[in-house]
Amino acid sequence: MGFPENVLTRDEQVVRSLHPHWLTVIGPTVTAVVLVAAAVVASALTPDDSRGNLIQWVCVGLVVVLAIPLVLVPYLRWRTTHYVITTHRVMVRRGILSKAGKDITLSKITDVSFHQSLLDRILRSGSLSIESAGDSADEELRNIPHSDEIQQLVNHLIDEDSTTRARRASGGGGEWPARSPERPDRPRLSEE
Numbered sequence: 001m002g003f004p005e006n007v008l009t010r011d012e013q014v015v016r017s018l019h020p021h022w023l024t025v026i027g028p029t030v031t032a033v034v035l036v037a038a039a040v041v042a043s044a045l046t047p048d049d050s051r052g053n054l055i056q057w058v059c060v061g062l063v064v065v066l067a068i069p070l071v072l073v074p075y076l077r078w079r080t081t082h083y084v085i086t087t088h089r090v091m092v093r094r095g096i097l098s099k100a101g102k103d104i105t106l107s108k109i110t111d112v113s114f115h116q117s118l119l120d121r122i123l124r125s126g127s128l129s130i131e132s133a134g135d136s137a138d139e140e141l142r143n144i145p146h147s148d149e150i151q152q153l154v155n156h157l158i159d160e161d162s163t164t165r166a167r168r169a170s171g172g173g174g175e176w177p178a179r180s181p182e183r184p185d186r187p188r189l190s191e192e
Contacts, residue, residue, distance in 0.1 A: 008086065015157065016150065018083040020143040021125035028074040032067060039063045083141055085154060088161070090130060092139060102139060106161040108132045112154045114147040130154070 008014065042059040046052035076096045084091040090109070093101045109132050116126035126147030130139045144150055 007091070009088065012086050012088045014084060014086050016083075016085040016153065018085075018145060018150070020078055020081055020083075021123065021145045023123055023125055024078045024143045025075055028071045032071045035063045035067055035071070083144065085150070085157065087157065090139075090154065092141065102136075104130055104132045104139060106154075106158045107165065108134060109154070109158055112151050112158075114144075114151040116147060120147070128154075 039059045039062075043056050046055045073096070077094075080094065080096050082091070082093040084093070087106075089103050089105045091101065091103050093099060109130055111129075111131040113129045114126050115129070120126040125143055125145055128141040128144045128147050128150055130141070132138070141147075
């Protein structure tokens with residue numbers, strides 16, 4: 001399910017829409033394989049009589065009960081977490097049944113930094129920390145794909161937003177960045 005575009009303002013464009021890195025669901029996937037393997041082994045080792053059938057049904061029930069919190073919930077949490085970077089703001093949306101969201105306008109962002117462990121560098125992921133002016137806490141985006149590139153993208157968008165606001169304030173008009181013909185998912189930045 002994509003991010004709903006109806007939350008955007010008239011001249012706002014989505015530059016990137018991300019979910020956490022696929023690394024986030026490796027643990028639940030391995031857990032699912034182990035649970036299914038354990039159920040198959042238990043089924044193969046039990047006798048084919050009424051007592052064995054009862055044991056098999058108990059194993060299946062146990063697998064289902066364990067799979068919900070250990071496999072299904074983490075997978076849904078991964079799919080329902082959206083990090084959206086637009087020409088005006090960074091939006092974070094989280095939640096399976098209840099939703100939580102935070103919007104940080106580019107003009108309020110004071111610092112964007114990333115952190116990558118050795119494993120993150122190998123898998124091309126990492127954490128992104130966004131500091132904003134005001135009383136709100138910093139936003140920590142964990143397991144971001146290509147976190148170093150996303151940090152640079154947000155910094156470029158902040159610069160473009162600042163330039164556009166300065167032009168508008170001085171009466172020069174100024175338009176938001178046009179979409180790049182090479183990368184239609186990204187605005188044309190002055191360095192490109």
